Amino acid sequence: MEEKNGSSEVEIGEKDETKKQSKDLEFLSCMMQPKTADSDPHYIGIRRILLHRKADSGVISRRYDWRCNGKGYVAYRNFISKPRKWENLRTPSLLSSPGNSGRWLPSPSPLSHQFEAESFTSSRDLRSVNQVSSRRASFSSSLSDGDNSYRRGGVEHAYSFVGMHCIFDQCKSSVTVLKFGHMSSDILAYGASDGSLTVCSLLEEPSVLKQLTGHSKDVTDFDFSSNNQYIASSSLDKTIRVWELSRGVCIRVIYGISPQYCIRFHPVNNNFLSAGNANKELTVFNFSTGRIIKKLLFEDEVTSMDHDHTGQIIFCGDGQGTVYSVSMDSHTGSLSRSHRHRTNHKSPVTTVKYRSFSLLASGPVLLTCTQDGNLSFFSVALQIRGYLTLRCSLKLAPRIHRIQASFCPLLSLEKGEYIVAGSEDSNVYFYDLTKPKHTCVNKLQGHRFPVMCVAWNHGENLLASSDFYGVVIVWKRAKTSS
16 A cells, blocks of 8 residues: 555656646746847746736636537537627637637748737737747648649538529629628628629528619628618728618718728627728717717728627728737727737738637637738737737738638537638639648639639528629538538
8 A cells, every 4th residue: 555655646746747847848938938128038928927827718718618508610609799788898708818829839930020010009018929929830822722632632521512502693793792691691792893782682582682772983891780770881982871771771971081991880889880991091980970989090091800709809901911900999989009910911901800719729810811812810819909929821822803701610629720712713712721731622613703702691501702793602501410
């Protein structure tokens, strides 16, 4: 018994020693972080450890919630987005750290100096993190958008399709943007370069419900209100229009002095409407009155944007490839710039998509796409006001048109991180960002012209795509057991 007890005590001692060593190594890695001229190494080390412990607790709670929910990403998204009083919303519910916020941290790239993350308010706090946050993996596809790797490895079963659900071809000009209704699988709307907005139903007999006309130039973006009763649209004709869908009429026109590029309803307080324009401004409007609440000036025209799920952060992309994190007060609508992520790719950002959870980043993530074909995947640290850490990037063929991309459904914890994007070779491509060599896992062929936009419905069993000559195809995904 003494020998057994002695051996068990030795084993326990070894385990404790192992844990101690691992903790020491973790502390050492924090303390050995590269030093800048204005940084305090002790402050940096303590801060990094606290963020790491905070992120660990967040990962554990999210995985527990996921498993208890047990129905895949769609159900998990509904779970964390369940209605709550926005007045009591003070702190973000999802956590991640700007550095080691998950299992996926690629090795340093020799090109990491091309990326720069800056803070508008806390330079001491964040510039010291740049050396770690600039790590990324770069995957390239120099021949074409689809490198035909899916033919060798087989189509990813999670993203196989049974065919076309329906086709809308009554539009005679390029469809520049399309979206499904908020929390809806049956309402689809799309805007075109002739200034029209078309609202469709995808029920038993797909049909066009409303044709909204009023814009004199291209519809650049639009957004549904949370109850799908209204649509707010932006256009190159320098106006923002608010439409009431039940009557199919424009109830408000907001005139600007420059083309309007992007627009979003506040996800919690729909009385706020945010828009980016060619005058380098992000503007918050009062939806009820149309009056301007707040303006924020940037270095270049604001070309795309998206909210986080709390409504407290807006992510904006500009005409020079820079991505900004902007803090927003849900009560007053006031704005303040928090961080920016700049690259050497001086190309307009065409897509900014926020997602509330990713297993690979162990927290919220952001997808951006630029017109020169660069797709970037960021983890988001909500506890420090939307700080972005680049996790990986994918280089596609440069685009002539303003082509957009989107996240794909996350069906289970075992699946990779998939995105879907249109292409100028008239195909829709699916990419797995976790596979550097065989990134393309599937493609859909049906369009005859460049595919401009893609969008998933709420149930994520339908994918809509639109092309340069006005054809909209709704694809039906095959049922899976995962």
